[in-house]
Each structure stands twice: as C-alpha cells, then as structure tokens.
Amino acid sequence: MSSGDGHQSSLTKPAFSGVQASALVELVFGLKVSKIEPLPSYDDQNFHVYSSRTEDTTGGPTEYVLKISNTESSKIPDLIEVQSHIIMFLKAAGFPTATVCRTKGDNITSLLSIDNGSEIKSYLVRLMTYLPGRPIAEISVSPQLLYEIGILAAKLDKTLEKFHHPKLSSLHRENFIWNLRNVPLLEKYMDALGQNRNREIVEQIIQLFKDEVMAKLSHFRECINHGDLNDHNILIDSNSSPFGDAVYQVSGILDFGDMSYGYYVFEVAITIMYMMIESKNPIQVGGHVLAGFESVIPLTTEERGALFLLVCSRFCQSLVMAAYSCQLHPENKEYLMITAKTGWKHLQQMFDMGQKAVEEIWFKTAESYKSGSPWD
Secondary structure (H helix, E strand, O other), rough: OOOOOOOOOOOOOOOHHHHHHHHHHHHHOOOOEEEEEEEEEOOOOEEEEEEEOOOOOOOOOOOOEEEOOOOOOOHHHHHHHHHHHHHHHHHHOOOOOEEEEOOOOOOOOOOEEOOOOOEEEEEEEEEEEEEOEEEEHOOOOOOOHHHHHHHHHHHHHHHHHHHHOHHHHOOOOOOOOOHHHHHHHHHHHHHHHHHHHHHHHHHHHHHHHHHHHHHHHOOOOOEOOOOOOOOOOOEEEEEOOOOOOOOEEEEOOOOOOOEEEEHHHHHHHHHHHHHOOOOOHHHHHHHHHHHHHHOOOOOOOHHHHHHHHHHHHHHHHHHHHHHHHHHHHHHHHHHOOOOOOHHHHHHHHHHHHEEEEEEEEHHHHHHHHOOOOOOO
C-alpha cells in the first residue's frame, strides 16, 4: 500500500487504458502483448501482461506485471531504483521475488512524460515477471504457516543487512505515512473518520504511541523493512500431505513500494497485524508469527514491550488512511477498504482486552514453540 512520502493529496494515480499500457510495453520493453488485464492497486497502476513468444523469448517467461508509479513516487527515482535492486538482491539470495525486466535501453525503469493538453505529467514505468500463486488472504492460515511467515519476515530483514547501494539513503523516508515511526502524522487525516468510537480509539492509541513508543525508538535495532507483508502481498502454493490435506508454502513476495528504514520490531508488528485480518482467531495469530520471527531474530525486552502498541498503531495507519483515500478515490473503495472490513473489529477487541491480556496470549504461545511445535 505504497504512497508518496507525505504527499497524499497531491499525487495523481495513473489512469492508462489497456491499449495505452500495451503500447507502452511494446515501446519500452520490446515485448509483443497478446493480452493485458488491470490488477488492483492502492495509488499506482498495475497490469497483468501476457506476451506472445518470439524468437528472442522462447523458453522465457510470458507473463509480466507492468507497474506505473503515481506522479509523486515518480519524482523519487532513486528510491524506486533501490527498491528494484533490493528485489533483485533478494531473488539472488533465494527469496521468491519477481525478476526485474530491463528496457530496450538496458535500464530497470523508464520515465514516461504525458502531455494531456493542460500539463505534462511524468510516470516511472517498470516491468517484472508475474509470480503465480494464491494470496494467503484466500485460505484459512494455519499456525504452522503463520510461524513460517514470521521466519520469512525476519530472514528478509536479516538478509538486507548485507545489501549495499550508493543510493541506499533514499530509504530514510522522513515523512512517509506508512513508516510506523510516523504514527503521529495520522492526526492530519482524522476528519475522514467522523466522530465515533473508532476515532476515540485511534486518538488514544496515537497519544500512547507518543508517550510510550517515541521515547523507546533509540533502544530498537534499526534495519530495512519490507513494511507491507500483508495477506495480499504473500503468495502461497500447495502440495498434498500423506494424509491428503493441502500443505501450503510461501511461493511469492510482492510489492516492495513501502520499503524504508525502520526497526526489526516494526516488521514483526506489521506482519502480525496483517495476518490477523482474515483470521477467525485474530488474537491468537501474534504468538505464532512472533515465535517464527524470534527463531531468527529474538526481540529485546524493550522491543517486546512495544509490540502490542505497534500492532494497534499499524491498524490505525491502515484504517485511517483507507478512510481518507476513499474520500479521494471513491471509485477504488472496494480495494481500499479490504482491511477495514474486519480491521476495526480486531482493533476494538485488542484495545478492549488491553496490553497485558493480549501479551499473555502472544508470549505464552511463542514460549510453547521452545519445547516443540504446537501443531504436532
């Protein structure tokens, strides 16, 4: 759910037609398009591209994703270049990420300027291989899969410790609304909620964040975060177990547009929050994800103590910004409100239970992994 850094209201979401997008793929990347379909997106534009095989592509991939960045993101090409190199770095390290395709000029992005008569707008364009698989939002997620997703989140952050790039500083996104350290910036968007209990809860969480989390940030261990391991950005495929049941494995990681410098505890908090969305037992989710994460990167006492508020804070970010974006883009309401369908209910439940009760469930579950797998 990427968005320009601190420029929510001034960005223009691309609105290319399928015909225009097809022509763009052929012009910039030299591929013949046989079919093209729009994909859901937050404030960029994505297309699923099917390419006809040619002599040059025989044996290569024939399905791609065309990504057209919004006008604000397109003004920060260094950031998009770093994100693309991270995808390639993770692919080389064995993670199931897409392959970044090069333009006819052997670049990984192309800046397209469009004159609509009244002004010229520029959009950064990329093409990646299409990753098959189902988003985990479509299945009932087992404790074992939650544990493995926790491992994945930790390994991803740990692997990125070794990533180097001359423009890496572009990931220090000071006013980026989706970085968890910027929860207080939500105050600018609160009117989108109206006056109700939801707003009261969010206001209390923002205040708690200011009082209890901001002072602890210097004690957290910094790293590069994916920042958006949600239930639509993790793909899975399945094999049959000896008993005939489906056994799911992660087969793809999507959408690196929210990457920024953060902290290990941010990644696990964000992952817990999104794994709660589709769960029938949302409060139980955190312990399984935490156990997987801590099998790779154990959290410190300070980081563990902030986890509850960080998960609540990510719910607030997602729910407030979805409500705000619906005001700007009512035509995109169905996609924007995916999290809100159950998110408010989960946030209210967490808030009403309180930190101590929720932590007791999470930490007890995580502890149970140390004596063996709870699903055995």
